[in-house]
Amino acid sequence: MTESLSRRHFLSAAGAGAASVWIPRSTEVKGFTAAEMREQASGGRLAAGVSMWELDTPCLCVDLDALEGNLDRMQTTVARNGIASRPHAKTHKCPAIARMQLATGSVGICTAKISEAEVMFEHGIEQILMTTVNVTPPKIRRAMQLRKRCAGFIQAVDTAANARELSEAAKEAGVVADIVVDIDPGGHRTGITAGAPALELAKLVDTLPGLELKGMLCYDGGAQHVSGFAARKERALGSLEAAVGTKVQMERSGLDTGIFSGGGTGTYNIDHETPGLTDVQVGSYVFMDAQYLGIGGEENPEVYTDFQPALTVMTTVLNAQYEGRATTDAGAKANTINRPWPIVKGETGMSYTSGSDEFGSIRYEDNASRTYNVGDKLEVIVSHCDPVVNLYDQLYGIRGDTVEVVWPVAGRGKSI
Numbered sequence: 001m002t003e004s005l006s007r008r009h010f011l012s013a014a015g016a017g018a019a020s021v022w023i024p025r026s027t028e029v030k031g032f033t034a035a036e037m038r039e040q041a042s043g044g045r046l047a048a049g050v051s052m053w054e055l056d057t058p059c060l061c062v063d064l065d066a067l068e069g070n071l072d073r074m075q076t077t078v079a080r081n082g083i084a085s086r087p088h089a090k091t092h093k094c095p096a097i098a099r100m101q102l103a104t105g106s107v108g109i110c111t112a113k114i115s116e117a118e119v120m121f122e123h124g125i126e127q128i129l130m131t132t133v134n135v136t137p138p139k140i141r142r143a144m145q146l147r148k149r150c151a152g153f154i155q156a157v158d159t160a161a162n163a164r165e166l167s168e169a170a171k172e173a174g175v176v177a178d179i180v181v182d183i184d185p186g187g188h189r190t191g192i193t194a195g196a197p198a199l200e201l202a203k204l205v206d207t208l209p210g211l212e213l214k215g216m217l218c219y220d221g222g223a224q225h226v227s228g229f230a231a232r233k234e235r236a237l238g239s240l241e242a243a244v245g246t247k248v249q250m251e252r253s254g255l256d257t258g259i260f261s262g263g264g265t266g267t268y269n270i271d272h273e274t275p276g277l278t279d280v281q282v283g284s285y286v287f288m289d290a291q292y293l294g295i296g297g298e299e300n301p302e303v304y305t306d307f308q309p310a311l312t313v314m315t316t317v318l319n320a321q322y323e324g325r326a327t328t329d330a331g332a333k334a335n336t337i338n339r340p341w342p343i344v345k346g347e348t349g350m351s352y353t354s355g356s357d358e359f360g361s362i363r364y365e366d367n368a369s370r371t372y373n374v375g376d377k378l379e380v381i382v383s384h385c386d387p388v389v390n391l392y393d394q395l396y397g398i399r400g401d402t403v404e405v406v407w408p409v410a411g412r413g414k415s416i
């Protein structure tokens, strides 16, 4: 057996909760389609006591106890460390979860796209920091129109040319747009170089009509999944050092540095050591996924157990007639082809792959604790939560085994 597979068993057993499988025994179980569940929920008539195992598959489920525990853990930690959370809604794309985050103490939410920001605002969220720059005329116009309606909308900029475009658009729309300067932590994905270039841009934003400087952001995506707490800490604190220097220079120049946003799920308990950082843009912590489980934490060096895996795709076994394997109905279109592959919740002795469009593939080892039959339902912890959520119209909130709520993923497909 390969090393990676045995490691996955370990993750599964240590971090992924109890085994959870439904075996159909009664022909009386009727089951509900996604449309029926949606209709019930939108009419406020969600039948009491619908079991999660009655849901048709593939479907996306979130364990509400785990979700609430994750929200609590995040808030308790950042509050203790003297910073705030500004969770990234790109992960869940779900206004109901954004509202829970705000209700439990987050200072606002982030979005990656203007369309996500619009959806969140339409659902009553008013504190929105868009972390991606808008460079095309339609997006710039939309950003200004959103700012007109949403007093708490803040957008990012990382070039002087874009700052001038935003200024022109703001004047045209008759608004003052709140701006943060995005600073590159060294990965060169987004942002302007720290130091003199960032300072000059901040000064420009401060002087341009129609713009109001609110501070800065600096997000090191590469730091988040560094394996091992000590190595991750060194990387995260090191990569934001130059941004800290820039903040000091901005302050000396009398510029507004009220916001210094950065960090994510992998560094949420490290980022407060970056001097002046105000809030963490944490996303995945609400759901967790196989990618994050494997990085290890401060408490548990093997498995990242700070947050519980709350999100699963439920799938049904379609074929079990061949030795050593079973086929399910959740392949790439239900799970993506991100790696590591999904983990069968709570099981050991088996692997799951989702490389085939419509089919998931389970392979048993000799020591598999269970083999499946046609019609059995099981849950998998997804590889990477954000792109999987974007595949589903609705998210089932589960308490125990019961469906408590059906949340529309209102930001699904909002990738513009």
Ligand SMILES: Cc1ncc(COP(=O)(O)O)c(C=O)c1O
Residues within 6 Å of the ligand: 088, 091, 131, 219, 221, 224, 263, 264, 265, 266, 281, 282, 283, 284, 285
């Ligand atoms: C700009 C930005 N901030 C925050 C996050 C949240 O990261 P995580 O899901 O690791 O918490 C992301 C995720 O990709 C991001 O792109």
